[in-house]
Amino acid sequence: xxxxxxxxxxxxxLVEALAAIVGRQHVVAPGEDQEPYVVDxxxxxxxxxxxxxxxxxxxxVAAVVRLCAERGVTIVxxxxxxxxxxxxxxxxxxxxxxxxxxRLNRVRAISALANSITVxxxxxxxxxxxxxxxxxRLFPLSLGAEGSCQIGGNIATNAGGTAVLRYGNTxxxxxGLEVVLPxxxxxxxxxxLRKNSSGxxxxxxxxxxxxxxxxxxxxxxxxxxxxxxxxxxxxxxPEIEAVLTLMGRLRSAVGDRLASLEAMSRGQIEVIAEHVPxxxxxxxxxAPWYLLIELTDTLAATDLRTPLxxxxxxxxxxxxxxxxxxxxxxxxxxxxxxxxxxxxxxxxRAGYVVSHDSVVPLENQALFxxxxxxxxxxxxxxxxxxxxxxxxxxxxxxxxxxxxxxxxDAATAAPMVARINAVVDDETAAxxxxxxxxxxxxxxxxxxxxxxxxxxxxxxxxxxxxxxxPAGLMNPGKVLPPEA
Amino acid sequence: xxxxxxxxxxxxxLVEALAAIVGRQHVVAPGEDQEPYVVDxxxxxxxxxxxxxxxxxxxxVAAVVRLCAERGVTIVxxxxxxxxxxxxxxxxxxxxxxxxxxRLNRVRAISALANSITVxxxxxxxxxxxxxxxxxRLFPLSLGAEGSCQIGGNIATNAGGTAVLRYGNTxxxxxGLEVVLPxxxxxxxxxxLRKNSSGxxxxxxxxxxxxxxxxxxxxxxxxxxxxxxxxxxxxxxPEIEAVLTLMGRLRSAVGDRLASLEAMSRGQIEVIAEHVPxxxxxxxxxAPWYLLIELTDTLAATDLRTPLxxxxxxxxxxxxxxxxxxxxxxxxxxxxxxxxxxxxxxxxRAGYVVSHDSVVPLENQALFxxxxxxxxxxxxxxxxxxxxxxxxxxxxxxxxxxxxxxxxDAATAAPMVARINAVVDDETAAxxxxxxxxxxxxxxxxxxxxxxxxxxxxxxxxxxxxxxxPAGLMNPGKVLPPEA
Numbered sequence: 001x002x003x004x005x006x007x008x009x010x011x012x013x014l015v016e017a018l019a020a021i022v023g024r025q026h027v028v029a030p031g032e033d034q035e036p037y038v039v040d041x042x043x044x045x046x047x048x049x050x051x052x053x054x055x056x057x058x059x060x061v062a063a064v065v066r067l068c069a070e071r072g073v074t075i076v077x078x079x080x081x082x083x084x085x086x087x088x089x090x091x092x093x094x095x096x097x098x099x100x101x102x103r104l105n106r107v108r109a110i111s112a113l114a115n116s117i118t119v120x121x122x123x124x125x126x127x128x129x130x131x132x133x134x135x136x137r138l139f140p141l142s143l144g145a146e147g148s149c150q151i152g153g154n155i156a157t158n159a160g161g162t163a164v165l166r167y168g169n170t171x172x173x174x175x176g177l178e179v180v181l182p183x184x185x186x187x188x189x190x191x192x193l194r195k196n197s198s199g200x201x202x203x204x205x206x207x208x209x210x211x212x213x214x215x216x217x218x219x220x221x222x223x224x225x226x227x228x229x230x231x232x233x234x235x236x237x238p239e240i241e242a243v244l245t246l247m248g249r250l251r252s253a254v255g256d257r258l259a260s261l262e263a264m265s266r267g268q269i270e271v272i273a274e275h276v277p278x279x280x281x282x283x284x285x286x287a288p289w290y291l292l293i294e295l296t297d298t299l300a301a302t303d304l305r306t307p308l309x310x311x312x313x314x315x316x317x318x319x320x321x322x323x324x325x326x327x328x329x330x331x332x333x334x335x336x337x338x339x340x341x342x343x344x345x346x347x348x349r350a351g352y353v354v355s356h357d358s359v360v361p362l363e364n365q366a367l368f369x370x371x372x373x374x375x376x377x378x379x380x381x382x383x384x385x386x387x388x389x390x391x392x393x394x395x396x397x398x399x400x401x402x403x404x405x406x407x408x409d410a411a412t413a414a415p416m417v418a419r420i421n422a423v424v425d426d427e428t429a430a431x432x433x434x435x436x437x438x439x440x441x442x443x444x445x446x447x448x449x450x451x452x453x454x455x456x457x458x459x460x461x462x463x464x465x466x467x468x469x470p471a472g473l474m475n476p477g478k479v480l481p482p483e484a
Numbered sequence: 485x486x487x488x489x490x491x492x493x494x495x496x497x498l499v500e501a502l503a504a505i506v507g508r509q510h511v512v513a514p515g516e517d518q519e520p521y522v523v524d525x526x527x528x529x530x531x532x533x534x535x536x537x538x539x540x541x542x543x544x545v546a547a548v549v550r551l552c553a554e555r556g557v558t559i560v561x562x563x564x565x566x567x568x569x570x571x572x573x574x575x576x577x578x579x580x581x582x583x584x585x586x587r588l589n590r591v592r593a594i595s596a597l598a599n600s601i602t603v604x605x606x607x608x609x610x611x612x613x614x615x616x617x618x619x620x621r622l623f624p625l626s627l628g629a630e631g632s633c634q635i636g637g638n639i640a641t642n643a644g645g646t647a648v649l650r651y652g653n654t655x656x657x658x659x660g661l662e663v664v665l666p667x668x669x670x671x672x673x674x675x676x677l678r679k680n681s682s683g684x685x686x687x688x689x690x691x692x693x694x695x696x697x698x699x700x701x702x703x704x705x706x707x708x709x710x711x712x713x714x715x716x717x718x719x720x721x722p723e724i725e726a727v728l729t730l731m732g733r734l735r736s737a738v739g740d741r742l743a744s745l746e747a748m749s750r751g752q753i754e755v756i757a758e759h760v761p762x763x764x765x766x767x768x769x770x771a772p773w774y775l776l777i778e779l780t781d782t783l784a785a786t787d788l789r790t791p792l793x794x795x796x797x798x799x800x801x802x803x804x805x806x807x808x809x810x811x812x813x814x815x816x817x818x819x820x821x822x823x824x825x826x827x828x829x830x831x832x833r834a835g836y837v838v839s840h841d842s843v844v845p846l847e848n849q850a851l852f853x854x855x856x857x858x859x860x861x862x863x864x865x866x867x868x869x870x871x872x873x874x875x876x877x878x879x880x881x882x883x884x885x886x887x888x889x890x891x892x893d894a895a896t897a898a899p900m901v902a903r904i905n906a907v908v909d910d911e912t913a914a915x916x917x918x919x920x921x922x923x924x925x926x927x928x929x930x931x932x933x934x935x936x937x938x939x940x941x942x943x944x945x946x947x948x949x950x951x952x953x954p955a956g957l958m959n960p961g962k963v964l965p966p967e968a
Binding site for chain 1: 670679921
């Protein structure tokens with residue numbers, strides 16, 4: 001009881017000190033409505049916080065971090081709270097301060113000439129896409145949560161999405177970073193430079209580190225010429241090997257114009273057809289694999305349709321493709337994309353989803369898909385196994401959908417989830433892949449990471465963590481596997 | 485004397501121990517012909533080595549590094565020895581072991597499907613370009629030394645070149661790395677994965693570290709669809725601002741087809757015309773700036789000439805361009821590229837060259853060029869100031885060519901070189917740039933790096949160095965500024 005009291009006193013003192021930095025109205029204290037900040041969006045992790053603090057700028061972030069460092073208080077950085085692995089959720093101890101970046105939402109600079117934009121960490125991804133469009137440029141990062149995720153979180157997880165094939169993942173889009181280190185010092189590597197061979201490229205440390213090495217407060221990002229024309233097709237294929245062969249042919253035929261290649265298994269589309277009523281499937285579901293192909297070009301006069309038709313025609317002759325729909329209008333293109341974008345919603349409604357984010361070398365992609373399907377069926381015969389994803393990147397999301405009656409909640413599902421993860425992770429490692437392509441590690445995957453990663457690598461990651469965050473206050477319990 | 489004897493004895497013992505790992509014929513001992521390995525190609529640094537050792541594979545590299553670690557012997561990794569800043573040259577103490585990577589020259593894997601190639605560090609850049617071509621793909625890294633530089637060195641310096649505008653610099657081309665750490669352990673991050681968000685991306689530490697954190701022994705690299713058509717023009721412009729405006733217009737007009745943009749000041753071309761007799765200049769040298777523009781496309785049917793002519797036509801109307809030559813044949817294109825490629829040779833023959841590798845944000849490029857020209861003229865009125873380089877990347881090489889009679893050697897030139905570097909570096913830093921875009925730091929630029937870099941950054945670089953190489957045995961005296 002007295003402990004609880006002294007805890008409460010300590011919390012009150014902390015809230016007061018944080019309020020002195022950001023203003024009381026920007027601190028959410030225990031007892032106030034912290035719910036939006038202490039539960040991940042999938043509802044899988046429920047934590048507590050000593051305080052949720054919303055700094056207005058980099059200086060306030062630095063001051064908050066210094067305060068926490070002085071008091072030995074742990075910090076959980078949080079952007080849009082759309083992460084897939086719980087990296088932005090505090091633990092249940094109620095000891096951590098959640099640092100929300102929402103208010104760092106300024107566009108500091110944009111240059112069509114330099115093809116670059118400098119934004120603060122709290123900028124919504126979609127806002128950055130729109131700002132780029134205003135100067136006739138493209139910011140290519142595109143993913144399901146783009147309407148609410150923040151660029152700081154995208155950088156922290158090295159987010160992927162549907163444009164990686166053409167433009168690379170988030171790391172490749174970052175020109176410069178501004179980071180608040182765990183001791184509160186600000187590392188300014190924000191220059192929007194295309195080339196830099198002037199000593200160690202320190203900013204790389206913080207990309208994909210999920211807030212465990214520091215807090216990204218701003219970034220300079222690459223912009224690209226805007227595509228002016230596009231062509232979209234959905235094709236049916238007799239086997240996954242055909243998907244990869246077709247991809248090779250398309251690359252030779254149209255080169256960089258290949259913007260997106262999104263594969264879906266028939267089962268995945270069936271799940272959507274069953275559970276997302278307003279999605280139209282404009283073809284019979286007779287083939288085992290379907291592929292969404294998008295070509296884009298920055299030159300308005302370019303004819304994309306002819307090379308696409310020619311490539312698909314040749315693929316028909318060879319038996320690589322058994323059916324194809326080419327979008328005749330923007331509306332038709334949207335309808336085809338809607339199928340792809342309904343994947344999460346449809347799967348979630350179909351049952352308890354055990355999803356995976358493995359990436360393997362492309363040559364092993366087909367073998368990976370076949371092996372995991374067989375091995376999951378062995379450990380979970382009742383599971384519905386469906387797949388979708390960025391096949392051009394070697395990143396197929398394998399979903400095992402469990403019967404919701406049999407597995408009503410995470411606790412009940414846990415043992416089965418562990419068995420399924422184990423076979424998928426073993427296949428991933430055996431085929432030279434890694435378990436997370438674009439979602440990150442967070443809380444969800446740290447044990448799995450430790451199980452399949454070379455101990456020398458994990459040891460070096462721990463040393464890097466200890467170097468930058470010796471007190472272990474920055475997003476503890478995330479990314480790195482639990483100590484044995 | 486006895487000291488010398490014991491040194492000799494120590495050297496002999498070391499040579500014997502190294503020979504036990506790689507074979508005596510792959511060790512060059514003191515007294516044998518070490519000259520090719522202890523002098524940089526520009527002849528500015530002359531060192532000595534306790535031994536030059538040529539391991540055959542990664543295991544032998546690891547064994548050599550372990551041996552040196554046990555004996556406290558320093559290591560200088562060396563590839564093709566074509567570096568611009570002395571990073572691969574041992575110091576004069578004769579204590580270091582030079583580790584040559586020549587014999588690690590195997591192509592381990594190549595995949596047109598996955599657009600990737602896995603090569604050992606000793607592979608010549610041009611060999612990798614040729615291997616890619618054999619499978620109808622492009623490895624875009626391209627620079628003057630490509631016929632003799634090795635990919636390990638390109639990675640160690642994060643090399644740039646003439647294709648960065650379109651394809652990015654070396655860091656952006658690396659998918660995976662195999663590295664021997666300073667303690668001899670092998671870090672295998674060689675997987676050719678397009679996406680990876682599975683913990684810290686450790687390989688990034690070694691790219692651009694110039695061998696100070698470990699030895700790169702192999703790499704997985706990106707390949708691209710091969711361009712099938714190209715169009716080349718050389719245009720004359722009335723001022724540097726016009727170069728940048730034209731670049732913006734070209735980007736909006738042809739987007740990604742803009743493959744190379746290489747600017748040269750009139751003075752730079754005059755230097756070539758005077759000193760490289762077999763180079764033809766097919767236009768009158770009346771404008772202050774000249775720009776080489778290359779468009780490429782992966783689709784053979786694409787008409788690049790029309791959009792190029794249209795863009796240049798519009799530029800004429802606006803007065804952005806005062807003269808233009810469009811290559812009518814491959815031979816004409818080669819002739820125009822030959823002007824650009826004769827820059828180093830011509831400048832070297834013209835006098836004592838003080839060259840710079842600054843990169844600034846593109847918006848500041850014009851101001852940078854004007855300011856450095858003025859300020860160099862103030863400190864060195866007799867210097868001939870010429871410029872060339874990758875203007876699309878913000879990376880103009882500013883050369884001050886000193887009278888060879890007045891400055892016959894480096895020692896005589898040193899004080900003037902320091903004064904010129906100081907003004908260039910001050911302008912670079914003031915305009916938000918860094919002093920090395922693509923050449924690296926090595927020995928040449930470490931004092932300069934310390935002078936213009938935020939102390940917090942240098943401090944963190946030192947901590948990273950101490951973490952990975954606590955004994956300081958890996959390429960000491962390179963990159964990091966001397967301790968105050």
